[in-house]
Amino acid sequence: MSRKLYYFELNGLAESIRYMLHYSGLTFEDIRYDAKSWPIKEVKDSLPYGVLPVYEEGGRRLNQSIAIARYIASQTNLLPSDPWEQAVLDAAVLNINDFRLKVRAFIMETDKVKKEQMKAELLTETVDFYLSRIENELKANNGFFGGKLTWADFYFIGIIETTNVFIGIEIEKTYPTIVSLFNIIRSLPGVKEYIAARKPYVDNTIQ
Structure with a gap:
């Protein structure tokens, strides 16, 4: 079956999906656009809602990164069958996405003074608010969000x-259970080889 993933030359919203596809051994075409050249009118106009990522499988298209990740999980034994366990993971991913939206506001800010203020708030308040809670959640569940490896773990990493690329430090380094999860994900078969072969990601925001 033909699979294509459309996104930018960036980890961002697509890297967890790439990781899951590589880990599961599913062949796909990894189509990447230069973010600095975006929007490319003919591409943007062809997308369901004009934004990336978009996943294509067998001629069908799916947008929204969380929906894509959850679908891939359902096809690759990374989504539990129990509805409650699924809901727990959905909640974890939405909590992570709340954090992402705060980071995104920092990334998209163009005023340099305000951006520095936002960065300081992220590093002194936001990061610990979320990562301390996630650290405790992982500790209580055998080092994973759902007690074993699932799509939520990939999404989080x-x-x-991505946050580390744009903030310029490894924000997880003082949270040992999170660091352990990083090491597990990055050492998985398929993921390890992909990471070794990819180019380093850089902050490509235009200031």
Whole structure:
């Protein structure tokens, strides 16, 4: 079956999906656009809602990164069958996404003074608010969000890796259970080889 993932030359919202696809051994075309050249009118106009990522499988298209990640999980044994366990993971991912939206506001800010203020708030308040709670959640569940490896773990690592690119430090380094999860994900078969072969990601925001 033909699979395509459309996104930018960036980890961002697509890296967790890439990780899951590589880990599961699913062949796909990793189509990437230069964010500095975006929008590309003919591409943007062809997308369901004009934004990336978009996943294509067998001629069908799906947008929204969380929906894509959850679908891939359902096809690759990374989504539990129990509805309550699914809901717990959905909640974890939405909590992580709340954190992502705060980081996104910092990334998109163009006023340099305000951006520095936002960065300081992220590092002194926001990061610990979320990561301390996630650290405790992982500790209580065998080092994973759902007691074993699931799509929520991949989603989390992708978001934190992206945050690190744009903030310029490894925000997870003082949270040992989170660090352990990083090491597990990055050492998985398929993921390890992909990371070794990819180019380093850089902050490509235009100031």
